[in-house]
Amino acid sequence: MKAAFLLCLLCSLTLTLAFVCGPLPKEKFETCDSKGLSNCTKIGCSCYQYFQGPLSFYCANEFCRNRGCGGHLASIHSSRENNLVFNLVRQGSPSNPRGWIGGLRFPKTNLFIWSDGTKWDYNYWAAHQPDNWQSSEDCVHFTECNVSRWNDLSCSTPxxxxxxxHHGG
Incomplete structure (x- = not known):
């Protein structure tokens, strides 16, 4: 039942993106070795790259998917990975270190999932977060208020x- 609901949710998000995001980059990579992804930071079987955007959460995730290589907004599964991803955000936008990662609220709950379907097994929320302020904050980003900590925010915020x-080696 949960799997069917998630599948429906993901399909409806994909359909919505066609109308909300407008034109997205067409570039796709045939291979995902370290040469295929420029300006990436590689750890284990994953490569990470910061993009300035600005894009909404769903448009950013679609941008990542359109680049190929199993791309999604970054899921984070350890403090080491969190520090790496936050450092990419800080390097890419030093005066305003905030940026989307792939966490989103499961509808009508306070449970979160990763846009790439991996297990939610780590979090690093700022104090008093997530708070779902005005019942409109369903997506996760690094907040500039608490270095490397997470906050929930309206998904439409660019x-x-x-x-x-995922890379090939």
Whole structure:
């Protein structure tokens, strides 16, 4: 039942993107070795890249997907990975270190999922977060108020973001 609901949710988000995001980059990579992804930081089987955007959460995730290589907004599964991804945001936007990562609220709950479907097994929320202010904050980003900590925010807020790709080696 949960899997069917998630599938429906993801399909409806994909359909919505066609109308909300407008034209997205057509570039696709045939291979995902370190040469195929320029300006990426590689750790294990993943490459990470910061993009200034600014794009909304869903448009940013679609941008990552359109670049190929199993791309999505970055899911984070450890403090090491969190520090790496935050440092990419800080390097890409030093005066305003905030940016989308791939977490989003499961509808009508206070549970979060990763846009790439991996297990939600780590979080690093800022104090008193997530708060779902005015019942309109369903997406996760690094907040500039608490260095490397997460905040929930309206998904329509345009900002920079970090994509995570799988590489071939």
């Amino acid at each position: 900002q920079g973001f970090v994509c995570k790709f």
